[in-house]
Amino acid sequence: MISVTPLRAPVIDIHPNARWEQNGITIAGGNGLGNSINQLAWPRGFFVDDEQTIYVVDELSHRIMEWKWNTTSGQMVAGGNGQGNGTRQLFNPFDVIVDKETDNLIICDRLNNRVVRWPRQNGRSGETIISNIDCRGLTMDENGFLYVADNSKNDVRRYRIRESKGIVVAGGNGRGYRLDQLSSPQYVFVDRDHAIYVSDTRNHRVMKWMEGATQGIVVAGGQGDGNGLAQLNHPFGVVVDQLGTVYVADQSNDRIMRWPKGATEGIVIVGGNGEGSRLNQFNGPSCLSFDRHGNLYVVDSGNHRVQKFYLASNA
16 A cells, blocks of 8 residues: 555654744735635634645635635635535634545534535535534545544544544543543544544643554643643644654644654744744644645634744754
């Protein structure tokens, strides 16, 4: 089987001591809160395509925006018809990924409690594929199985293609702090071995669940909410590289951290300079992703923008 890079993960091997430029470049939004085509309104999840096109969840504008590299405005590709539950509408969407096999967008339509499939090319409406779910983060594995974090059920479920009933693969034992529990899971990542990483947000930790496991292990945080290097405060986006290094958007600390495999403390790689709108600051970062060159992308929700941080040339 051809090895497929997991969604949002870097294709290249990233050196354990790699560094990124500390000032980000705004590649989407950054023109204040609004619903014009050059603006975003509390962006959340996003997906970086191979050709440096990004798809951004524009939560409060109830739409998905496509931004091409080096452009000053985006193009609406889903929703944008006001909040609602019609087939042409979204209501506070939360995350989006691209299913390359079918050329569809897969969208967590959060306040409609559904996951919808929307044609990427000239799609005028979406089709509900999962109903009655308090969905948050989404991802897919190389077999086309869909993974969805459910904020209310405190679990992550895996869905087979064209099946609307999933099986629990992480959590599912009520809200709590035990190793077999989650509390308000947000984003989810699946590696090549089908291990599941989930931002266990209200427990201020990232959990790893091996395939078939009945409980997870803490791979980042888990020392209560705080801003120490051993702590996280409401983690959101999570990505893991080929060495098992965990990268996490530490939302309430306005920083992106790297946790080497087995480490008890993390390292701040960008941000961590207080809440703000400077190019080295964040205001509630949510989702993160890498491109094929190892550059880091971060959705800076409270600043209504997406930032790109170049991998330093001496990395």
